[in-house]
Amino acid sequence: MLPIYKAIEVVEVISENAGHNKPWVIKANTPESLTSFVVKMYTTVQVEQSNLVQIEVVCNILAGEFDLVAPKCALIEIPMDLILRMNAEEQLQYDNADPRLKFGTVLIDNVKIAISGLKKPVFEKRISLDTLYAFDNLIRNRDRGVRPNLLLGPKEAILIDHELALGQRDINNIDLNALQLEDIFTKYHLFYPFLKRLRKDRKLETFNEFTEHLRRLRINKLNPYFRQLSA
Numbered sequence: 001m002l003p004i005y006k007a008i009e010v011v012e013v014i015s016e017n018a019g020h021n022k023p024w025v026i027k028a029n030t031p032e033s034l035t036s037f038v039v040k041m042y043t044t045v046q047v048e049q050s051n052l053v054q055i056e057v058v059c060n061i062l063a064g065e066f067d068l069v070a071p072k073c074a075l076i077e078i079p080m081d082l083i084l085r086m087n088a089e090e091q092l093q094y095d096n097a098d099p100r101l102k103f104g105t106v107l108i109d110n111v112k113i114a115i116s117g118l119k120k121p122v123f124e125k126r127i128s129l130d131t132l133y134a135f136d137n138l139i140r141n142r143d144r145g146v147r148p149n150l151l152l153g154p155k156e157a158i159l160i161d162h163e164l165a166l167g168q169r170d171i172n173n174i175d176l177n178a179l180q181l182e183d184i185f186t187k188y189h190l191f192y193p194f195l196k197r198l199r200k201d202r203k204l205e206t207f208n209e210f211t212e213h214l215r216r217l218r219i220n221k222l223n224p225y226f227r228q229l230s231a
Helices: 044-048 052-065 088-096 120-124 129-138 168-172 192-196 208-216 219-230
Strands: 004-013 024-029 034-039 073-077 102-106 150-152 157-159
Touching: 004 034, 004 088, 024 073, 034 073, 044 052, 052 073, 052 102, 052 129, 052 219, 120 129, 120 192, 129 192, 129 208
Parallel strands: 004 073
Antiparallel strands: 004 024, 024 034, 034 102, 073 102, 150 157
């Protein structure tokens, strides 16, 4: 189950390069330390109709099952006394957000945002290119292209922001006979150019690691999270 923490301070609202959402950075006391979290302020429609909190949680947990790195996630309570200290625009965003606990991930320091055009070694020494490519196709993530939602740390790449994954339309449109995927999941993926240019002998080994992780995956590990989120 996800831990639940209460915010003790709202540090800032991220508006620049925030993508589809203007998340908040808060601080909360955890058993380890005072920790900063990036919190998504999803609306009730986004939570109930688009299932964005469930999608974020599922993709975060599944990433670890494929030996990919994602920030630790939690459910965050933001007390009203903190909201009353904020400006009118931020209070309005809070009022428009779903009133339940918010989805948050630990804020990662000392990282840069990945962009397309970086050289292959920059990514290759931090993450398995073919495993992330296959993982994004598995979860139908259409958001690892121009704005790839990938952070680059000194030694590893960290996956963030999966609200555009597991879309109902993307799942319903899968042709199980042809296993044909849209270009948004294949040709426009950040790592497609690197994988396409692999030598033929290297391509024979592509996705071996992903396949082994998939073979060992026990999807029922997600059940406690579904029960928690539906309570």
